[in-house]
Amino acid sequence: MLKISLNTQILLGALFGILLGLGLATLDQESSLSQNSLYIAGLMSTLFIDLLKMVLVPLVFTSIVVGVANLRAHHQINRVWTTAISFFAGTMVLAILLALIVANLFRPGEGLEIAMFKDAMQSFEVRQMTLREFFAHFLHSLFLNPLAALAQGNIIAIVVFALLLGIALVVGGERYQNILVLMREFLELILMLVGWIMRLAPFGIMALLLQLVVAQDMALLTTLIKFILIVIGTTLVHGLILLPLILYLTTGMTPLRFWNGGREALITAFATSSSAATMPITMRCVEQHLHVKSDVAGFVIPLGATMNMDGTALYEAIAALFIANLVGIELDIMQQLIVFLTAMLAAIGAPGIPSAGMVTMVMVLQAVGLPAEAVAILLPIDRLLDAFRTMVNVEGDMIGSLVVQKWIKNT
Secondary structure, eight states, X not given: OOOOOHHHHHHHHHHHHHHHHHHHHTSOXXXXXXXXXXXXHHHXXXXXXXXXXXXXXXXXXXXXXXXXXXXXXXXXXXXXXXHHHHHHHHHHHHHHHHXXXXXXXXXXXXXXXXXXXXXXXXXXXXXXXXXXXXXXXXXHHHSXXXXXXXXXXXXXXXXXXXXXXXXXXXXXGGXXXXXXXXXXXXXXXXXXXXXXXXXXXXXXXXXXXXXXXHHOOHHHHHHTHHHHHHHHHHHHHXXXXXXXXXXXXXXXXXXXXXXXXXXXXXXXXXXXXXXXXXXHHHHHIIIIISOOOHHHHHHHHHHHHHHOOHHHHHHHHHHHHHHHHHTTXXXXXXXXXXXXXXXXXXXXXXXXXXXXXXXXXXXXXXXXXXXXXXXXXXXXXXXXXXXXXXXXXXXXXXXXXHXXXXXXXXX
């Protein structure tokens, strides 16, 4: 019997999920076939996501601790840290600039009647945060009780604590060698679990895409088609042109080779809309298929899953100008600069979970005096757009690991 590779299985699962979803969308949603199919798909997708979440926290913690501690042998920790942060910040700046240029050029939202969204806006409630409140909350979230952070799955706090612990192991040297060995063995066990979980990936992704296709409100998608196309098109320009160009100019790797190696993670990111949930698969792709050293991947990928949100920043910048056009407000250069800065900060602070950008989107809107309630306009289409921006977020993480590895070799 011909053995099918995992990448091919995932592609087939994604294709079947879309086709089954289109088929179910034509049926009566109250029929037993439709209800039972959605129930089974819900069980399958929930199981897959829960299994990924189960290994997420220990994977983040051990990979960063081991990644930082392993770099001591090469005296490269400072270069890896500064290179990764520089790359993530640079690509995010490019993404937001691209978003603002496109939004000003095509002006999405002009001509739409905002009255059609009144019901959704009245039913939507969200905690409103000023820029000061958001910044204070973000700083507070960095330093928490490590046990509480591990129990609650607070990824940002876990990353900070793991980073500090890894640095302490570097400073301590041979005195704490036993702890480092234990961490390495624990990381190997977690990666073994990831391999087992990935055997369910084709079924989990099929179920997720089936639900995504069935759940979309096609009438609203038609009404907002210009905005959707602009967001998806701009996101793809960043993901298919700018990021691969940076990769090629820096490392010489062709886009085709990169996409072949990272396809598994990109498809999973699209299906789950969660860079955090995809992280175990991202680690697997960059180490096994793209041949990034575990020392570098174990540090850059978890850091990128928390801080590198090109797709989210790009989306929030376009969405802010879209809302401004809907409510008839013209944003000047200074106000768009505020959008630029707040979109970047909000994207960094957004957790890598589905639709997390909707929470931080409020901060971007309020920073330029736009009504926070207008976020309700974006809710019906957010799941679709979230899939594209998450895929670009994960692509940026993988390219970042390749670029960092190349840069530290040449310095």
